[in-house]
Amino acid sequence: MDGVLLPAVGRIVTPDGIVNGTLIVDGDRFEGVLEREGEPTGWVLPGFVDVHCHGGGGFSLANGDPESARGAAAFHASRGTTTLVASLVSSTHGFLLDATRALKPLVADGTLAGVHYEGPYISAAKCGAHRVEVLRDPDLSELTELIEAGSGAVKMVTIAPELNGALEAIEFLDQRGVVPAIGHTNASYEQTAAGIDAGAQAATHLFNAMRAFNHREPGPIPALLDDERIFSEIVADPVHLHPGTMRFAFDTSLPAWTLLVSDAMDAAGLDDGRYMLGRHAVEVADGVATVAGTDIIAGSTITLLDAFRNTVRLAGQSVEAASQMASATPAELLGLGDVGAIETGKYADAVVLDDDLNLVSVMRRGAWLQV
Template structure:
C-alpha cells in the first residue's frame, strides 16, 4: 500500500487541496481530501494529474511507428511515457495492404503486453483532395474484406480506423467496424455536412484532428467541422500545438464540445523531441524546421513534434482550466477508445499519475503504480 500526498490533486471533477492518493498494487484504491494518517510519500511539485492518453501518435524521440518495427514502437512509447503519456495508440498511415497486415501482426504482441493500447489506422480510406501528408498512391475505397483480415490478424489490437465517409462503401465499413468493437473515426475528408452526419449516424464516434485534413467550414456549406463539433456522440481530436490550430480556434472548438468531447492529441511523428532536419513519415520525406514538420515535396503539415505535456500547457494558455485541460488530455480520450480503467485520478483506475511543477512541466511519472524517470 502506498500513500501519496503533497501537491494539488486534479480529478475529473475538480482540484483537491492537501489530499492524498492511496495506491494498492497498480491501482488507485482511494482519493481523499485530507491528510493521511501515518506515513505517506510527500510528492514535491504543484499538481498531480492523470497520466495522459494520446489516441493519435505516429512516433517520437526519433522512432517511427509507421515502419512496422516493434522496437521502434517500444522506444517511441518510452519517449512519450517520459513526457507523461501512460496510454497511447500507435497510429499508422496509408500504405499498401501487405505492410498494413504485417504491422498488425508485429504490433499485436505489444498491445497484449500493454506497451501500447492499440493500433490506429489513419488511412488508406481517405479523401484524395484532403489526404494531406498521406501518400496518395496508396489511397483506396474502404474494403470489408481488407478490414476483416486486419481485425482478424490483430485479435483485438486494432482499436480505431479513420475513414472519409463520402467514399463508396464508407458507411458500410463504419457499421462493420462498430459491430466488431472498433472505433470508427471521420477524417481526411471532403465530405459535405450531410455526408458527415451520415457517417456519424452509421456509428463514427471520433473526429480525426478536427479542422485539419478536412473541407474548411463555410457559412453556406458547413462541411465536416460543424457536424463533428456539434454531434453529441463524437469526440473531437484537437492538435494543440499552435500550428495545426490557432489558439483562438482551439478555444472556440472546446467551448462548443466542452471538455467531455474534446481530446487533445499530439499527431506526433518521429521528430518529436528531436532537432530540426530530415525525417520520413510513411515513406514520404519530411523536413522539420523550427519544430514544424512538413512534407519536403509540398507544404502539407506532416504530423507534429508535440508531446502531451506541451499540449496540456498550450490548452491552459489558450484559456482552459487545469481541470478541463487534464480531462481533455486523459479522461476524454480514454473514454473515446473505451478505456475506463485509465485516464483519471479516481479509485479503481490504474495508478497512472503525472506530477507537474508550477509551470506545468513534468517532474515525475507513475505508470501502473511504478515511478519512472523524469524526461531528459
C-alpha cells in the same frame, strides 16, 4: 498497500474535483487519495492518453517495427503519456496486415493501448502527408482481415464518409467494436451527417485535413462539432490551429467530447532535421514538420504534455478541463476502463507538474519513471 507516494501536498485532479492531498497506491493500481492539510504545491493529473500518435524521440510507431514502437512508447511515457495508441499511416493492405501482427504483442503486454489506421480509406483531395497512390475505397474484406489479425488490438479507423462503401464500412466497424473516425475528408455537411448516422464516433484532428467551413456550404466541421455522438480530436499546437480556433473548439465541443492528441511523429522531442513519416521524407524546421520540399504539414513534433500546456496557456482552458481532454475523454472514446482517471482500482498512472506546469515526475502502473 504501498502507502503515501508524494511527500508534499498536491492539487490532485480526480473525477470528483480537486483534492489537496497525496496518492496511495497498491501495486499497479490506485488505492485512493489521502486528503492532507497544508498549502498545496503543484498539480497531480491522471496519466495522459494519446490515441493519435505516429512516433517520438527518434522512434516510429508507423513503421510496424516492435522495437521502434517500444522506444516511442518509452519516450512519450517519460513526458507523461502513460497510455499510447500506435497510428499507422495509409499504406498497402499487406503492410498494414504485417504491422498489425507485429504490434499485437505490444498491445497484449500493455506497452501500447491499440492500433489506429489513419487511412488508407481517405480522400485524395485531403490526404495531407499520406501517399495518394495507396489510397482506396473502404473494403470490408480488408477490414475483416485486419481486425481478425489484431485480435482486439485494432481500436480505430479513420474514414472519409464520401467514399464509395464508406457508410457500410463505418457501420461494420461500429458493430465490431472498432471506433470509426471521420477525417481526411472532402465530405459535404450531408455526407458527414450520414457517416455519423452510420456509426462514426470521432473526428480525426478536427479542422485539419478536411473541407473548410463556408457559410453556404458548411462541410464536415459544423456537423462534427454539433453532434454529441462525436468525440473531436484537437492537435493543440499553433502550427495546426490558431489559439482562437482551439478556444472555439473547446468552448463549443466541451471537454467531455473533446480529446487532445499529439499527432506526433519521430521528431517529437528532437532537433530540427530530416525524418521519415511512413514513406514520406519529412523536414523539421523551427519545430514544424512538413513533407520534404513542400509546405504540407506532416504530423507534429509536440507531446501530449505540450498539447495540455497549450490548451491552458494559449486557449485559456482550466487545468481540470485540459486534464479531462488529455486523459478521461480519450480513454472513454476507446473504452479503456483501467486508465484516464485518478480513481480507486484504475492503473496508477499520474503526471506531477509544478505550479508553472513544468514536468516534475511521471508514474506508470505504480512505478516512477525517469524524466
